[in-house]
Amino acid sequence: MNKNNLTRRDFLIKSASLMTVVYIIPDLVSKTEAKPLDEKVSSKTKWAMNIDVDKCTKGCTACVEACIEENGLYGMDRPETDSQWIRKLTLKDIKTEKIVELPMLCQHCENPPCCDVCPTGASFRREDGIVMVNQHTCIGCRYCMMACPFKARSFVHENLTEQLTSAPRGKGCVESCNFCANRIDHGSDMTACEEACQKEGHKAITFGDLSNPKSRVNESLASKPSRRLRSDLKLKQRVTYSGI
Amino acid sequence: MDKIIFQRLKIEAPLFWKLFLGLGFFILVGYLCAHYMETEGHYVTGMNNQIVWGMPHVFAVLLIVIASGVLNVASMSSVFNFKLFKPLAPLSALMAVAFLISGLVVLVLDLGRPDRLIVAMTTYNFKSIFAWNIFLYSGFAAILVVYLWFMLDRTVSNYSKPVGVFAFLWRIILTTGTGSIFGFLIARDAYGTAILAPLFIIMSLLYGTVIYFLLLKVINYFQDTLMTDEVKDNLRKITIFFLFANLYFLALYHITNLYISKHYDYEVFILTAGGIYTIIFWIGQVLIGLLLPLYLLLNKNSNNESNFMISSLLVVFGSFAAIYVIIISGQAFPLNIFNDYIIVESSFYDNVIHDYTPSLYEIGLGIGGVALSLIIILIAIRNLDFLPSVIQIRKPLVDEKSD
Structure with a gap:
């Protein structure tokens, strides 16, 4: 040595x-x-999602499970208080009695009632159209949950211990689908639910940038008529449904 | 008009301390309930992702509505030159402060993050009626303090009328803001209508008047100079008027909802098929809270003081039922997400009438809030000169010129 x-x-x-x-x-x-994180979110990008109900398969919950895994939404086995960012609904057509299934999530409205009523501005809409909750300024008043016409929001009812760094959550705050903002900001153009739906081979969920004519969501919208839920409310949601 | 001599409550020390400790006990229980809910999380309450506002909100909204209403007596004195109530006006403003503070405390303690109150006080979204209400409530408290000062300090008492007028206008806007919390909710069939704002105003006028009467009655037990027959008779008459007005606006609200087709299903639900909610509406809000008191007060024996007492207690019960129906049943009725489809299955209870069983913690917090308002009034009237030594009886009751 x-x-x-x-x-x-x-x-x-x-x-x-x-x-x-x-x-x-x-x-x-x-x-x-x-680098993408350093770039300011711009209104040049318009994130949107279309859900083809005809392709949504009965009994499949791949999108729900993917969301749980992506955002660490483990439950306490208390269904009334556990968070659900995306859920499957089974519907019956009033006229034809046809049964369909579809995923329900935050509709990312251009005129979001949740943001209008939030006293602190914690509920906010990004320039690119993503509606989300600032977990640092949410005071847990739940007024946004009262205001949402789609029951898209959940309140964290108990202590959490194993949150993911990519999806900050905390007791006493409201939360909802944020179009996998963490993924998007790191350069991806695919949400966890869309990825899972594609892996299952259903391709019912398509996500993408409305400003890009070649985006998957634009192709989906061009191939089949789509509509917004509760269009009477004029909320201009970025989530649309085809086949209903 | 002769100078009014104000004095403190003549209550024996042991009795005062018994009342103080009794109310303090309920406040402590309320605090412990709130602390438990905050540390454990709201899953220990009856509230959930379906019924997001529960019993604490019923208590808080009721206390805030009462806060606006109990100022009636002061407003009638300052704004409408109703001389009879002038000696009783400071007590009215004191009660308004007490109920307002308590309502806000309950509301804040039920927040998911009450530790972020400073965020709520410093970060505003002015599109939100909630944010405006933070200004309206804190502004109301500040105005009431100034109003009290101007009423009780003879050197500035000449200005009590303009401040009284300002407080009157402010409280009308405040109650409009409280009603608008629900009126602006387009998503739910029970809400989303501007009639809720005047309905809340008329509710506040009614509830505030009977609460004032009941508390005056209790204080009068110790100091037999406050409740003259004339005061009683006038409070009774305006209570009858407010009962009629309340019935009118309630009917208008429901008839309008029946006429608006998108609210029709909710109306059928609350009027006929809502189970416990329908029962609370008809028995609690309408029968016990409005019709029975009206019957008792219009009865030929209505001069009987006990009739007024019973009527007031019935109205208080009805007020609780009314706010409960507005807040809870409005959420219990499922959202109408799809126009052409019915929801057959959902993991998030989209297709069911939601149940709500309030937990003891929520009720404890609410009762703690009521106790807080009472203890504020008790401490204030014991230590400060709020109570008039004598109520003058003179006619005409409405003077041509104000002091």
Whole structure:
């Protein structure tokens, strides 16, 4: 061992190298990876989703399970108080009595009643159309839940311990689908529910940027007529349904 | 008019402390209930993702509505020159402060994050009626304090009338704001109508008047100078008027809803098929809260004081039923998400009438709020000169010129 032979020059070179490895390189690397996060959200991007009810398969809950996994929405086995960001509904046509199934989630309205009523502005709509809750300023008054016509929001009724860093949640705040904002901000253009639906081979859920003519959601909208739920309320939701 | 001499409540110390400790006990229980709900989370309450506003909101809204209403006596004195009530006006404003503070405390303690009150006080979304209400409520409290000062301090009492007029206008706007919390909710069939705002105003006038009468009656037990026959008779007459007005606006609200086809299903639900909610509406709100008191007060024996007492207690019961029906049954009725489909199956209870069983914690918090308002009044009238030594009887009751 020649520890004592370390010259001043070697010491300085090794120290500088170590500093570079520990501090500078990770910083450069992370900057490269996080580039989309640095970009301001713009109204040039218009995130939207279309759900083809004819393709939604009876009994399939892949989208619900994917959402639970993506956002760490583990429940306490208390269905009345556990959060549900997306749920499956079974419907019967009043005229034809035809039975259909569809996923129900936050409809990401352009005129969102939840944001209108929120006293602190914690419920907000991003420039790209994503409606979400700022978990740092939500006071848990639940007025947005009273205002939502689609029952899309849940209140966190108890202590949580295993939240994901990608999906901050906390007791006493309201939460709902945010179109997988964390994924989107990291450069993806696919929500967890769409990915799961595609993996199952159903392709009932299509997501994408309305501003991009070649996006999956635009192709879906072009192939089949679609409509908004409760269009009488003029909320201009970004989630539309085909086949109902 | 002669100068009014105000004095403190003549109550023996042991009795005061017994009342103080009794009310304090309920406040402590209320606090402990709130603390438990906050630390454990709201799953320990009867509220859930279907009924998101429960018993604490019923108590809070009722207390705030009463806060606006009990100011009637002061408003009639300051705004409408009703001289008889002038000596009783400071007590009226005091009660308004007390009920307002208590209502707000209950409301805040039921928040999911009451520790973020500072966020609510500093970050506003002015499109939200809730945000406006934060201003309306805190502003009302500030105006009442100034109003009290101007009424009780002779050096500035000349200005009590304009402040009284301002407080009157403010409380009308405040109750409009409270009613609009529900009136602006387009999603639910029970709400989304502007009639809720005047309905809330008339409810506040009625509930505030009877609460004032009942509390005055209790205070009068210790100090037999407050409740003259004339005061009683006038309170009785305006109670009858407010009962009629309440019936009118309630009928208008439901008839309008029956006429608006998108609200029709809810109306059928609440009027005929809503189970416990229908029972509370007809028996609690309409029969006990409005018709029976009206019958008793219009009865030939209505001069009988006990009739007025019973009527007032019935109205208080009815007030609770009324707010309960508005808040709870409005949420219990499922949302109409699809126009052409009925929901057959849902994991989120989309297709059922929601049940709600309030927990003891919620009720404890609400009762704690009521106790808080009473203890504020008790401490204030014991230590400060709020009560007139004598009520003058002179006619005409409406003077041509105000003091």
